[in-house]
Amino acid sequence: MPSSARRAAIQAIAAQGPLAPTDTDRGPLTEIYGSMVFNERSQRQRLPKAAYKKLRHTMQTGQSLDPAIADAVAAAMRDWAVENGATHFTHWFQPMTGQTAEKHDSFLSLTSDDHIINEFSGSALIRGEPDASSFPSGGLRSTFEARGYTQWDPTSPAFLRKGPGGVTLFIPTAFCSWTGEALDKKTPLLRSEEAVNHAAVRLLNKLGGEKVENVYSTIGLEQEYFLVDRRLADLRPDLLSCGRTLFGANPPKGQELADNYFGAINERVLGYMQDVEYELWKLGIPAKTRHNEVAPGQFELAPIFKKATVSVDQNMVIMELLRTIAERHGLKCLMHEKPFNGINGSGKHNNWSLSDNLGRNLLEPGSTPEDSLQFLLFLTATIRAVDRHADLMRVSVASAANDHRLGANEAPPAIISIFLGSQLEGVVNALLGRESLGASHVGEIRLGVSAMPPLPRDITDRNRTSPFAFTGNKFEFRAVGSSQSTAYPTTVLNAIVADSLNYLSDEIESRGANGNLKDVVHEIVVETLRKHERVLFSGDNYSEQWTAEAEKRGLPNLKDTATALPHFVADHNIALFESTKVFTRREAESRLNVMCENYAQQIRIEGATSTQMVSTLILPAAVRQQTLLAHSIAETRQALPDVELHAQEAMLREITSFIMELSSSLKKLEDKLRSFDDEDRGTIDLVNFCRDTVIPARAELRGVADKIEDLVDDSLWPLPKYREMLFHR
Ligand code: ADP
Ligand code: MG
Secondary structure, three states, X not given: OHHHHXXXXXXXXXXXXXXXXXXXXXOOHHHHOOOOEOOHHHHHHHOOHHHHHHHHHHHHHOOOOOHHHHHHHHHHHHHHHHHOOEEEEEEEEOXXXXXXXXXXXXXXXXXXXXXXXXXXXXXXXXXXXOEOOOOOOOOOOOXXXXXXXXXXXXXXXXXXXXXXXXXXXXXEEEEEEOOOOEOEOHHHHHHHHHHHHHHHHHHHHHOOOOOOOOEEEEEEEEEEEEEEEHHHHOOOHHHHHHOOOOOOOOOOOOOOOOOOOOOOOOHHHHHHHHXXXXXXXXXXXXXXXXEEOOOOOEEEEEEOOEEHHHHHHHHHHHXXXXXXXXXXXXXXXXXXXXXXXXXXXXEEEEEEEEEEOOOOEOOOOOOOHHHHHHHHHHHHHHHHHHHHHHHHHHHHOOOOOHXXXXXXXXXXXXXXXXEOOHHHHHHHHHHOOOOOOOOOOOOOOOOOOOOOOOOOOOXXXXXXXXXXXXXXXXXXXXXXXXXXXOHHHHXXXXXHHHHHHHHHHHHHHHHHOOOOHHXXXXXXXXXXXXXXXXXXXXXXXXXXXXXXXXXXXXXXXXXXXXXXXXXXXXXXXXXXXXXXOOOOHHHHHHHHHHXXXXXXXXXXXXXXXXXXXXXXXXXXXXXXXXXXXHHHHXXXXXXXXXXXXXXXXXXXXXXXXXXXXXXXHHHHHHHHHHOOXXXXXXXXXXXXXXXXXXXXXXXXXXXXXXXXXXXXXXXHOOXXXXXXXXXXX
16 A cells, blocks of 8 residues: 555654765866866876867867867877776767756777777767757758758867766767758857857957956856655656655644744765765866755755856756765755755756956956946946846746746746846946945046046845846856756846947947047946836845736736746847847747647646546555545444444545546546647747646645645545655654
8 A cells, every 4th residue: 555655664764763874985086077078187197299279279269169279189088088987988968858868878889800999080079970850949950851960069078977786988979950050059158158259359459458258157056956765756657757745734844933044954865865975076077066945955055166168067966966866875966956846946046247367257346446347348238138138038048847836926026127236236326426435535427537436346135036147157047947058048148248248348339439448438328227227126036016016117027937938039039139249039949849848747746746647546545545534434334333423424525525526537637638739849829728727737636635635634645745745753
């Protein structure tokens, strides 16, 4: 009986002590760090000097690698990998499934006299050709022209993954169709890097000063996740198929006491975290912080930021290792945005900034007037970018799962605005001639002249409710979902800021001829800020007043994925994609198609899982409870004919009426699921149908089922309960 499985699981968890770490001989951090990465040190050791220099240049600038040195790089990489036990290599890519993909090839090659040698050529390093037919393309290619190819991304270093019986060399790649159309999440990111690089270098070099050659975005990602004991998780079909619970009555205690946040870390969990970190360090992933999060059973891991193309890849590895190492520890790691109703969900704060090849953070307020001028230009560009393309930022974090979080008072609302902090707000106000900047500054400030104050790091309190907050030297995009790849949000940030940087350069160019550069810049900054300041907001983003105020300001409030998705191909966004070369119109349209399809499939799977669980687990438990009561009444009546049985009769009536309600809700949802039309696949119509009919029908079914959970004898209930999943460890 399933309910006894539940009990057995709880007993087993209670009997278990903390697990020993899988590998105790760890060595000092400075030695193990990066030992599984083909990093700068290994490259220098193994490559001829000229090839080494060219490779480093390519890695830093993203420019294509001189094919003449490809063979040398491949040979060095192979030797390094083989010495470390590798037998296979794989191009590793990020198709539009949200996961990573890999197809392993061994280095094995046969000579004519049947000897084997390890072979890995430059062309095998640079290009691979997996069968693309089963990856989503949104109509970019049909199965008969299924060829796609993977292309080495030299900006993200190759690394080794150890399996139970051997080692594999992983080579980060981008994935394109034969005609060069992007079929993955990496290609647009790389293109957006090129766009922002170009635009930022162009603007910086207009300002004079040291010559800047290269600019790239940096991101640091704070990964939240839940842990549930596997013995409990495996008894829940919803966790297996959907990564979240589709049923579950509220536990008596959730996160109300706020006693989990930054609390002492449970020993079993700590052992797991230490295993994860050890593996990450070996892979050159600088895991830095770990802590308990707000919800019971919720945790966070944050590495030190890196170049975006590297961070995005490393985050995919982090998520994968969090999942697989959890299994080893008898745990299930839930990366879903909302695993438990009524309990905080998980996000992934995306800390974003721009850096140049001189090592400067372009969003770091400078201490000299020149630095301040540059900083304010980049800040102005970001403000303009967010105001013009808030809808696109919203789309970049839209998913069925994230709909449960955004606007639910645990994550920012769907209205995208910017929090600057009081210091910078003061600067903006002063620039707009509204107030002076503190007592020591009189009147309006002028950029680049002596009245321009040094801008120290803002030490005022953070605004935790803002979707896009300036945090001293970077922006924190807080609406990103925990399970998603951050390739899209980062691509969008790069692209929209690139567009605005170009706008500023254009303006400087067109006005610059007559006048002092600083005056011209001042004028442009003031004009641009005046036009776009409506996107700045420092109050409580969770409040109803803000919703009303934002509407008055004309800011978009795209409440759910269905409302947000069509904006992906709105004219101003297509124009942006085309001018930054991030997507062609055809690519953008096909991506929309994939996003719609993903959404609808997710909702369909949740619906189908719900109906199965109700039919085969929840209804039968309710009926058993009903039978129990009916028997009790009949037998008691026989034994004691003169006794009133009001209590049991009321209970029997109650469960009986809930059973009727449950079966009618079940039927409703089954009907909706049957009307899924294959012809609508990938359309916004199907997305709307899901939102308007499937989701409400599922919510209704859940409502009844959760009430039944609170009526049924605990020993008959087949599903692990919220309190058990959240607290048994
Ligand atoms: P908090 O929880 O207060 O937001 P954390 O320390 O958890 O702060 O996370 C901050 C993240 O921001 C870290 O990953 C950090 O490396 C990253 N970060 C710091 N500076 C930059 C930068 N210039 N660009 C991108 N990310 C950055
Ligand atoms: Mg944060």
